[in-house]
Amino acid sequence: MAATSSMAESKDRELVFTRVFDAPRELVWKAWTEPQHVSQWWGPRGFTTTIHEMNVRPGGVWRQTMHGPDGADYPNESVFVEVVKPERISYTLAGGKKGDPSHQLEQTWTFEAQGDKTKVTLRMLFPSAAALEHVVKTYGAAEGATQTLDRLAEHLPTMREKDSYVAGDKEREVVITRVFDAPRELVFKAWTDPKMMKEWYGPKMFTNSVCELDVRVGGAWRIVMRGPDGAEYPGSGVYREIVKPERLVFTSEATDKDGKVILAGLATVTFAEEGGKTKLTLRARATAMVDYAVAYLGGMEAGWAQSLEKLDEELARG
DSSP, X not given: OHHHHHHXXXXXXXXXXXXXXXXXXXXXXXXXXXXXXXXXXXXXXXXXXXXXXEOOSTTOEEEEEEEOTTSOEEEEEEEEEEEETTTEEEEEEEEEETTEEEEEEEEEEEEEEETTEEEEEEEEEOXXXXXXXHHHHHHOHXXXXXXXXXXXXXXXXXXXXXXXXXXXOOXXXXXXXEEESSOHHHHXXXXXXXXXXXXXXXXXXXXXXXXXXOOSTTOEXXXXXXXXXXXXXXXXXXXXXXXXXXXXXXXXXXXOTTSXXXXXXXXXXXXXXXTXXXXXXXXXXXXXXXGGGHHHHTTHHHHHHHHHHHHHHHHHTO
């Protein structure tokens, strides 16, 4: 009776969401527990997530910052209370808008196998009914949770298509093809003119404080991206092959704040004419030089795809 009474008393401070995903439980569990996947779907639409630490075990800490479309940061720190693979995860969470942490809660995710599908239930338990009401009104918690589950549903099929990439792999290759409504010479120029490249290179909400290109075989390039949180991400490399306006091949290195190389890669970009338009094919391979950089490999495809979306917008501006 006491347990029933306690459950009844929690209803006014609890949000519950249920979704059936068309994916096996092991895959859904993997999407939830591996940082390179979590960063691809966590948060409402328009948000990106930087995972600083994620140790999925009882007592383990999960620190991440969600970046809103308006540039606001929402830092969160969680401590895992229960981890029962592949059935259940629970943790306590504290976080909110940067400089204004305003909510604390307990979250429990359960994963129930239903044949080849998985029923996921998310329970968000707040310290009081007033706290729940505040977060729903201030942060749109209910809609945010729904959109997060939507994004997870969209991410799962990409995992099955690329199931050769698993946690612990230190190398990743992505291939992206896109047709731009612009002549080949202009698209090629956008990759070789520093003024143009500065405007589109990098994921959405990133800008470039430095863009230096010495476009010749053996010449160096250097770009410093600035994230929505103000953090800078320097990258550089050397041009290996230049066939104007058909082909570019260049190396890349990403470094930490001390100048240590954490990622190294090679990119090949080809430009083909298609009736006044340009078919661009990007093949990029990167290797994590340190273990913690493995998580960044999971965001390669999304980062390049967003860059090419920005390139499309830049070309449309003429």
